[in-house]
Amino acid sequence: MEASRIIVHIDMDAFFAAIEQRDRPELRGLPVVVGSPPDRRGVVATCSYQARRFGIHSAMPSRTAYRLCPQAIFVPPRHDHYSRVSTCLMRLLGQFTPLVEPVSIDEAFLDLSGLAEAQADTVATVKRIKHEIKRQLGLTASAGIAVNKLLAKLASDLDKPDGLTATPRNPAAIRRFLAPLPVRKLWGVGPVTGDKLARFGIHLIGHLQAAEPGKLRRLLGKRQAEHLRELALGRDRRPVVTEWEEKSLSNEETFAADTEDRNQLRDCMIRLVEKVGRRLRDLDRQARTAQIKVRFADFSTITRQHSWPAPVDSDREMLRAALTLFDRIPLDQPVRLLGFGLGTLHGQDRQAPSGQQLLLFPESPNPESARDRALDRAVDQLRRRYGSAIIRRNLNS
Ligand SMILES: [Mg+2]
Structure with missing residues (x-):
């Protein structure tokens, strides 16, 4: 792929x-x-x-x-x-x-x-x-x-x-292409990691490719060792994320103190989803993709994306996606920042040719989604009038 x-x-x-x-x-x-x-x-x-x-x-x-x-x-x-x-x-x-x-x-x-x-x-x-x-x-x-x-x-x-x-396109040739380059050229190898690797004779990306995985884990910790091994082999799945005006909506929160508390993190994710969801509905739009971002204490950052088969605008769908993605991310170190965003927006934008695609995904007459929509609109109105804290979501509902 x-x-x-x-x-x-x-x-x-x-x-x-x-x-x-x-x-x-x-x-x-x-x-x-x-x-x-x-x-x-x-x-x-x-x-x-x-x-x-x-x-x-x-x-x-x-x-x-x-x-x-x-x-x-x-x-x-x-x-x-x-x-x-x-x-x-x-x-x-x-x-x-x-x-x-x-x-x-x-x-x-x-x-x-x-x-x-x-x-x-x-x-x-x-x-x-x-x-x-x-x-x-x-x-x-x-x-x-x-x-x-x-x-x-x-x-x-x-x-x-x-x-x-x-650069070459097949994995073996990519490996050979990377081997003679200095390991410090890799995104994610800063001066500290670079020095650490150098002390163990790892100067070139080729050295990193050949390093014994167990040794690398002891040297850098499991998460970073695995991450660097992927990079040394030239593997990187990050998508190109466009930032057009109103083509995507996002929000993020940096914690006053880094935290590993999953409940606190989930609470934060819920707040972010609700904020972004409300903006989406205010714009009268729907989204096809959701993305979460987790930045750790050492500034390493993970993003995970979810695509819906049809556009959505309900908090319930977005929360389900965001929390499922989040729960799959191992927390090996404290978290510094969380983010949530929506992409591939559909709706009333005269310039967006994608608006046409709405016809390809007609809204199913699903009573649950109709109820969700009515509920979201009512909550949005209450929050506009009395502030965001007025209603807390019961996650078990
Ligand atoms: Mg330049």
Whole structure:
């Protein structure tokens, strides 16, 4: 199933610095540092490739950058300007596929699975995307093409700037492709884990692939060991999650103190579902998918998704899905944040062609769903008038 996905990661090259060099031709070809001036405490946000040759990089103190390259030109960041360029970029990407997930101001995942059958078509499409970015924005991007997000992101980084790297698609070739890369390139291997692995001679992803599973578990704990093993083999099932306005609804809650108390967590999940459900009904929409998010104390994050065969808008259905997904997640460490979201919304949106699909899933004359709907609407009204705490749900009902 995984082999059928075509995921593209687009990453702009030295984004802030490239915009400054585009707008001010006198800066082109020079070491440009966007960030705090060197006479103050502060860091480098981004620097041009000419500055990178001196060893300057993002998050480095500006003073250090100045020491490495006194002739560098320090430019204060113009964040509003960069985010306007980012909006144009995301809009441009959205013309190639509606499945765009912005990851940061200058990065996005695209799911091209439905658009191109053969790899050759994908490469041609990605070349067109890069060409349009250059033509419309005057900037260069690097791209990675792969069967999943993990590999696509690794690939876009391999040939910067202005690169295009397609990774292999079958598991054995993916394994060989990953083996020579540093283990620190893996998403989820931060400095602490990287140092820990290095002490045991694990420097490359290949070392991680070959590591004895029992040894890895003792070193990292069961959860992280299994997670890293999956990544080392290039396995990653995370979907591309679009964030169009009103195309998805979500809410999340961060706990004042991390907790492992399942009852407290379930209570929180119920609150989130009820909030999101009410917004859904206020918009007169229905949802086809539900997603939950669990972020643990170490910031590792799990998402799980459920799809309904027909659109739903009742709290009962959403709670059933959310709690079933949640109950299946092992709590090996305290939880920091919970989230709940709905996707693939149907309903009265003139622009959404999916509204038509409602006819394909006619509401069954099910007395239970009619009763649920009446109950949800009544509860929504009470809550609007008296606040959310007015009614508590009896989970056994
Ligand atoms: Mg970038």
